[in-house]
């Protein structure tokens with residue numbers, strides 16, 4: 206199938222899905238979310254696809270976050286609805302996919318990009334990758350599961366620091382935090398993911414699905430996701446969110462008032 210904002214290619218049973226908006230550092234706008242939803246349906250339903258790799262076009266960015274330009278005019282309810290739709294149609298679909306899905310993080314994985322990587326079954330990163338949840342710079346919090354999945358992966362105290370400072374961290378740091386399984390040179394990234402998937406393809410597919418189901422059962426926090434969606438929506442009723450998103454788009458520092 207072909208997609209407006211994605212490239213996809215199937216080789217040896219692995220569908221490589223490339224988010225293709227390099228001029229906007231592959232930011233997740235509504236079109237990308239729609240396409241990711243459709244491509245995940247294809248992964249679920251096409252028997253020729255045994256696994257998937259999600260990556261970003263270009264050498265600079267995996268995904269630099271949700272598209273901030275779509276945030277400026279949303280109400281609290283619309284903000285919560287945006288997060289809930291993304292959860293249901295993309296992030297939960299990836300997490301619960303019966304076939305393995307690897308994030309091949311090839312540059313910036315910020316905000317929704319970091320959350321997208323965390324929703325995959327595991328992460329392989331190139332040595333130039335940079336992770337972060339910088340939503341607090343915009344007067345926001347993560348809305349695609351970041352407060353929950355990052356905490357599960359790196360632990361409470363480190364998650365608190367990363368979520369409150371919004372600071373970027375390197376692929377090596379992410380590996381040390383237990384978030385990234387391996388760090389490789391950028392031109393070896395897809396090859397490394399394919400190698401791992403070839404090992405998995407030789408195993409019993411129904412057993413692989415059950416591994417995914419059981420690991421996700423252990424981690425399952427639907428109430429946490431719902432609570433995050435509610436709190437994310439509440440940010441949209443604040444002046445600080447207007448100031449933060451305007452400041453980003455106007456390329457200046459925000460001046461937050463706590464209102």
Ligand code: COA
Nearest residue numbers: 228229230232269270271272273274313315316317339340
């Ligand atoms: N949403 C919308 N547009 C984005 C974007 C996002 N999340 N991230 C980057 N872009 C756009 C920029 O506005 C710019 O567009 P322009 O060329 O039309 O001005 C283009 O992508 C290139 O980004 P730029 O900021 O010029 O690149 P840089 O190398 O100077 O900085 C980043 C790279 C990733 C540090 C910076 O783009 C950034 O901070 N992005 C936002 C990260 C973020 O807050 N994500 C969470 C969103 S909830």
